[in-house]
Amino acid sequence: xxxxxxxxxxxxxxxxxxxxxxxxxSFRADYGVKYAYVSGGMYRGIAxxxxxxxxxxxxxxxxxGSGGLSVDVVEHALNEIxxxxxxxxSFGLNLVCNLTRPExxxxxxxxxxxxxxxxxxxxxxIRITPALxxxxxxxxxxxxxxxxxSANKLMxxxxxxxxxxxxxxxxxxxLVAQLLAEKHITLEQAELSKxxxxxxxxxxxxDSGGHTDQGMPAVLLPAMQQLRDTLSAQYQxxxxxxxxxxxxxxxxTSAAAAFxxxxxxxxxxxxxxxxxxxxxxxxxxxxxxxINVQDTDYAPAxxxxxxxxKVQVLKKGVFFPARAQKLYQLYQHYPSLDAIPxxxxxxxxxxxxxxxxxxxxxETSQYLHQQGRSAEVTRxxxxxxxxxxxxxxxxxxxxxxxxxxxxxxxxxxxxxHTGPALGAFNQxxxxxxxxxxxxxxxxxxxxxxxxxxxxxxxxxxxxxLAPEHVD
Numbered sequence: 079x080x081x082x083x084x085x086x087x088x089x090x091x092x093x094x095x096x097x098x099x100x101x102x103x104s105f106r107a108d109y110g111v112k113y114a115y116v117s118g119g120m121y122r123g124i125a126x127x128x129x130x131x132x133x134x135x136x137x138x139x140x141x142x143g144s145g146g147l148s149v150d151v152v153e154h155a156l157n158e159i160x161x162x163x164x165x166x167x168s169f170g171l172n173l174v175c176n177l178t179r180p181e182x183x184x185x186x187x188x189x190x191x192x193x194x195x196x197x198x199x200x201x202x203x204i205r206i207t208p209a210l211x212x213x214x215x216x217x218x219x220x221x222x223x224x225x226x227x228s229a230n231k232l233m234x235x236x237x238x239x240x241x242x243x244x245x246x247x248x249x250x251x252x253l254v255a256q257l258l259a260e261k262h263i264t265l266e267q268a269e270l271s272k273x274x275x276x277x278x279x280x281x282x283x284x285d286s287g288g289h290t291d292q293g294m295p296a297v298l299l300p301a302m303q304q305l306r307d308t309l310s311a312q313y314q315x316x317x318x319x320x321x322x323x324x325x326x327x328x329x330x331t332s333a334a335a336a337f338x339x340x341x342x343x344x345x346x347x348x349x350x351x352x353x354x355x356x357x358x359x360x361x362x363x364x365x366x367x368x369i370n371v372q373d374t375d376y377a378p379a380x381x382x383x384x385x386x387x388k389v390q391v392l393k394k395g396v397f398f399p400a401r402a403q404k405l406y407q408l409y410q411h412y413p414s415l416d417a418i419p420x421x422x423x424x425x426x427x428x429x430x431x432x433x434x435x436x437x438x439x440x441e442t443s444q445y446l447h448q449q450g451r452s453a454e455v456t457r458x459x460x461x462x463x464x465x466x467x468x469x470x471x472x473x474x475x476x477x478x479x480x481x482x483x484x485x486x487x488x489x490x491x492x493x494x495h496t497g498p499a500l501g502a503f504n505q506x507x508x509x510x511x512x513x514x515x516x517x518x519x520x521x522x523x524x525x526x527x528x529x530x531x532x533x534x535x536x537x538x539x540x541x542x543l544a545p546e547h548v549d
Contacts, residue, residue: 096532100113100531100532104320105279108231109231113137115344115524116344117133117138117345117524118172118201118235118345119141119172119199120356121145121495122146122478122482123142124143124351125142125172126142126357129353129357134168136521139170140169141169141170141172141199142155142156142159144172145172145201149185152186156189156193169197170196170198171197171199173198174201180207183207184208186209187209196229197232200235200245200277202235204241206253210232210276211249211253211257214230214232215249215270217229219270225316226270226274228278231278232245232276232277232278233277233279234276234277235283235324236283237284237290243305245276246306248274249271255268274316278320279319279322279342280302280322281322281324284298284324285326285498286325287347287390287496287500288389288390288496288497289387289388290376292376292388295336299323299339322343323336323339323344325347326497327346327349328499329505330506332502334531334534346523348503349527351363352500352518353519358481358494361486365494366515368394369392369496369500369501371502373394373501376390377403377493378402380475386406391493391495391496392494395489396492406470409466415462415465435469439458439468474493476491477493480493
């Protein structure tokens with residue numbers, strides 16, 4: 079039943095919803111942006127400095143994709159971004175969890191603190207790390223009302239409640255004590271940490287491109303909202319973290335559904351990969367502009383190969399998902415490279431890798447030595463199963479490099495992280511100027527998507543208020 083207010087109750091009297099009204103007012107105010115809309119960080123700088131600058135100049139928030147890049151490359155990108163933008167124009171850095179090299183994670187945080195990067199997008203974390211706590215606590219102060227606030231904002235992308243709970247809670251006591259003992263934070267910052275959650279914003283990531291738990295937004299979002307409310311009441315936070323939604327958002331209908339479920343903001347990813355500003359090859363963008371919702375698949379994740387983690391990737395026109403899955407099956411079934419039957423080994427070396435296992439291991443060991451990771455080489459020489467994993471992981475890195483370089487003769491091996499949201503977007507814009515990726519600009523997409531979402535919600539609300547729908 080819909081209860082209408084006194085006065086003119088005709089459907090047409092309902093005022094038009096504007097894009098600025100969607101999501102949380104506090105989100106727009108805190109980040110100084112016009113919409114509760116975010117373009118998320120994409121691996122190896124696909125979310126490029128050019129993309130970040132375009133979004134910021136349009137008054138919108140985005141994150142530079144630092145995953146897989148060296149600290150020097152990231153700093154060069156930050157130089158370009160900060161020298162182009164004003165202090166009032168918002169942007170952030172995507173920080174990907176690095177389980178094998180936590181020092182890399184810490185180095186990026188220290189770079190952000192040095193450059194006064196005021197917003198991090200924490201992705202793929204399964205627990206709170208010292209680097210995250212350092213970033214969060216370094217920005218803690220009390221405002222004029224005596225409330226604890228953080229100058230360093232943290233947006234956590236999560237897909238599981240147990241991970242969400244640690245970001246919706248204060249920083250872990252043991253890590254705070256560790257940082258205090260090492261004099262990385264002050265005693266005041268340690269005390270203030272008890273009164274604020276680890277994150278300002280929690281982005282619930284449903285089924286998406288790249289790393290995904292294949293979650294359903296209509297199930298995940300309410301569960302996370304309830305968890306947020308419970309923990310905020312338990313810890314008596316003055317500022318309650320906002321909850322946004324990502325994954326599968328590529329049309330006004332999906333964006334409207336997110337806001338109707340109470341999302342404080344939405345975050346898009348896959349649809350931004352197929353834009354002029356995205357730093358991937360034209361060959362990849364040409365493949366992506368034609369996909370439909372059924373043209374993606376799940377494949378083993380190269381960075382978490384041994385764990386069996388999955389990423390969602392492009393399926394149409396490539397063999398990568400099937401070949402990656404075959405590698406994982408071989409890894410599970412055999413104890414070493416030498417145990418793989420000769421026929422299967424020959425097929426891999428001649429048709430897939432186009433190099434022998436020995437050549438790949440030589441390249442891999444040289445790379446690890448150059449990176450100061452000689453211990454991993456030693457371990458591989460002592461553990462045949464680990465060596466097999468390292469050789470197979472070469473293919474994942476190689477397939478991504480092929481896609482970035484746009485080597486069309488090797489197109490079947492392209493590894494392209496993307497989700498069905500892009501397929502839905504392609505159908506939405508079919509027959510319009512945005513059908514071709516050469517005409518897709520990330521800020522224009524944000525503008526059109528939010529405007530169309532507001533218009534859709536206005537139409538639907540007026541329909542619900544029509545006499546036949548009102549009891």
